[in-house]
Amino acid sequence: MYLILKPGLDPDVQNRFVEELKAARLEVVPLPGLDRRALALVGPPEITERFAIHPYVEECIRDAAPYKRVARALHPHDTLVPLGDVTVGGESFVVIAGPCAVETPEQMQSIAATVRAAGAHGLRGGAFKPRTSPYSFQGHGRSGLRLLREAALPHHLPVITEIMDAEDLPAMTESVQVLQVGARNMHNFSLLKAVGSQKLPVILKRGFAATLEELLLAAEYIVDAGNEAVILCERGIRTFETATRNTLDLNAVAWLKIKTHLPVLVDPSHGTGLSELVPPLSKAALAAGADGLLIEVHPDPTRAWSDGRQSLDPQGFIRLMRELRPLAQLFGRNLP
Ligand code: PEP
Ligand code: MN
Secondary structure (H helix, E strand, O other): OEEEEOOOOOHHHHHHHHHHHHHOOOEEEEOOOHHHOEEEEEOOHHHHHHHOOOOOEEEEEOOOOOOOOOEHHHOOOOOOEEEOOEEEOOOEOEEEEEOOEOOOHHHHHHHHHHHHHHOOOEEEOEOOOOOOOOOOOOOOOHHHHHHHHHHHHHHOOOEEEEOOOHHHHHHHHHHOOEEEEOHHHOOOHHHHHHHHOOOOOEEEEOOOOOOHHHHHHHHHHHHHOOOOOEEEEEOOEOOOOOOOOOEOOHHHHHHHHHHEOOOEEEOHHHHHOOHHHHHHHHHHHHHHOOOEEEEEEOOOHHHOOOOHHHOEOHHHHHHHHHHHHHHHHHOOOEOO
16 A cells, blocks of 8 residues: 655654554555655555554555565566576576476486586476376485486586475575476465575466466565565466467566566476477567576487476577577677
8 A cells, every 4th residue: 555645744743653654563665756755555454554544644545456575666676686697687688497307317417518508597407396197207306406406516507496395495405596486386375485484596487377466476475574586487377278288478578577576587398388389489588578588408308207398409409599699689688
């Protein structure tokens, strides 16, 4: 909620009023302009509403957007999230790549070398896999974290992996540089609070049936718990279309870049489900204003234990990275 205070209030009176708001456990953000008469209040609506009729208040504007900490309106500058040698959310266009799942030491060593040679900036791979069927490969769990770390180390690549259970946080903080909350867990509020209460950056993927407002509210949980290093990821949503695994929503990218200061990645692998669509949609994501890509790459997609159909092979990935470089420049981005 926004309050516009009555004009001509004595500064001491105004300061006391702000203290009263804070004592009611509201966060008060003074807004620029208007003789500092405009205040944004962050807190439960049942408390903010009490002040709407306060005698010092000239006008109260009830904000249609229920998210606050992630809103660009209250925080106009882009949030920058460090990832190894690069920064997500700035001028750089950042690429994170790797297999859907960590399978074997040989697979991980080979793909880490590819990711480094292609000039990508982070190594992904799932050790804990949220599979639709309980009979599908569920990931190696904690031993998979070790394989990831050992493969990334010689190439100085930061590691990104999905967390499904807050119990695994201590093991994750030892082994990885960025946590991923997957589409299926975007609504897992206790997990969101847990990743918000630690320091590693978090990639938050959009649920496949989640609205953009729900995505921003999920991000708000993480930021509200104390972790501002949140990167959003559009990974396709369910629509009536069945020709592709999901429908990659590039509207989301352009909309999110306006509404939030958080960086936005695009995952064209899950977004399309088809490896041949990954290069064109990667380029479209760059053009739509994304801050980077999350791409599945496998040494031999025909033998992948999961998501082989949407995984690029090393040659295809290296070619895509080569094609993205001049395009990034064209769109005012730099692919370091
Ligand atoms: C993944 O990145 O491998 C994954 C499972 O993604 P999503 O949560 O978007 O389905
Ligand atoms: Mn996958």
